[in-house]
Amino acid sequence: MAYSENSVVxxxxxxxxxxxxxxxxxxxxxxxxxxxxxxGDPVSHSLSPQMHNAALEAQAHEFQYVRILVTTEELGxxxxxxxxxxxxxxxxxxxxxxxxxxxxxxxxxxSRLMGSINTIAVIGGKLHGHNTDGPGFAAALxxxxxxxxxxxxVLILGGGGGxxxxxxxxxxxxxxxxxxxxxxxxxxxxxxxxxxxxxLGKIITPISLIPEALExxxxxxxxxxxxxxxxxxxxDLSPLPDGLLTREHYVYDTVYxxxxxxxxxxxxxxxxxxxxxxxxxxxxGAMAYKIWFDESAPLEIMKVAxxxxxGSKY
Ligand code: NAP
Numbered sequence: 001m002a003y004s005e006n007s008v009v010x011x012x013x014x015x016x017x018x019x020x021x022x023x024x025x026x027x028x029x030x031x032x033x034x035x036x037x038x039x040g041d042p043v044s045h046s047l048s049p050q051m052h053n054a055a056l057e058a059q060a061h062e063f064q065y066v067r068i069l070v071t072t073e074e075l076g077x078x079x080x081x082x083x084x085x086x087x088x089x090x091x092x093x094x095x096x097x098x099x100x101x102x103x104x105x106x107x108x109x110x111s112r113l114m115g116s117i118n119t120i121a122v123i124g125g126k127l128h129g130h131n132t133d134g135p136g137f138a139a140a141l142x143x144x145x146x147x148x149x150x151x152x153x154v155l156i157l158g159g160g161g162g163x164x165x166x167x168x169x170x171x172x173x174x175x176x177x178x179x180x181x182x183x184x185x186x187x188x189x190x191x192x193x194x195x196x197x198x199x200l201g202k203i204i205t206p207i208s209l210i211p212e213a214l215e216x217x218x219x220x221x222x223x224x225x226x227x228x229x230x231x232x233x234x235x236d237l238s239p240l241p242d243g244l245l246t247r248e249h250y251v252y253d254t255v256y257x258x259x260x261x262x263x264x265x266x267x268x269x270x271x272x273x274x275x276x277x278x279x280x281x282x283x284x285g286a287m288a289y290k291i292w293f294d295e296s297a298p299l300e301i302m303k304v305a306x307x308x309x310x311g312s313k314y
Contacts, residue, residue: 009068010022010034010066010069011068012069012071014068019085019086022035022085023085033063033064035063035086036064036089037065038066038091039068039075039093040069040092040094040096042069043069043093046067047306050306050308051282051285051302051306053305054298055302059298072095080103082127087122088121088122089122090119104120106127107129108128110134110135110173111129113199116131116166117130118131118133118288119284119291121291131166132287132291133163134167135170137167137254140277141223144275144279145273147223149171150174151177152177152250153176153223154223155182155224156179156180157225157240158183158226158227158229159181159188160184160192163254168181173200179204180204180207181193183206211241215241215244218240221249223249223250223252225254226252227254231253231263236261238261238262247272250273251264251273251274252274253274255276256310258312278314282299282306
């Protein structure tokens, strides 16, 4: 791997006092400062450094993207230190996507509706919050399953969470003809449904994550999206009971653990077309790259980096 820095996890304290450590990083004896990062807790699992460092290298940006372990308590300070430490921006992962709202200066309308931020750009010392998970999902669907999101009748499993909410809002923004949002805690899906109807005038049907409700929804959708974490561990069960998927369904699992999730195995068993979340990771990252540099990301190079990082074919 070209970048040994990919595996290093820096503490948030390194951002303080102008981020001297990041400014002084070198590569092959030449200055190679860190100017992009992912903040999370935990953060060691993130594949964003591999993906973005490959892109930076390919497009001759002479700096790097690092992992920074930022706890909930540290988030405000870490974001406040970002500009002075010379950073162009950062990505946010668990558990910061919602909490970051109170620390940024500007938020896109789309991110506000999605209720979370996964990308921050530093512009003139101000922090601009974006959400590329929703549009990244739509692009991933087109890339992997050749589906136009706006034509799909969709069931989103885990719609009450961060990724599920972003995907649900994206479906509403694109005008999907039918949207079911299933959530273990039904109340969260109901609140989301009310908010989307109020702001976009689009009807979303909230349902419980129980077999009867899922069976009913599945009989009238084309696409099933898993936005629960079920599948991240090999031992995880599918969020869907057996026997509900048919060959006509498409399945998109946002989980990208490397192996096949139980949901993907269910889809394969009935011959339903399916894709895992690696493409969403790629597309949301490419959209963040475009926000930071106003230039297109080198997708093919990023795909190779993701394949290497996961040890599986993209
Ligand atoms: P989150 O905010 O914690 O939301 C988790 C959601 O899953 C909630 O709706 C939660 O329901 C539900 N859930 C959790 N455990 C469950 C269980 N055992 N059974 C049924 N439902 C359960 O998490 P997140 O950040 O949205 O991440 C969710 C998944 O999306 C993760 O697997 C993550 O890897 C994936 N993701 C992928 C990408 C990508 O680029 N591919 C990007 C972002 C996220 P309650 O509301 O009832 O708690």
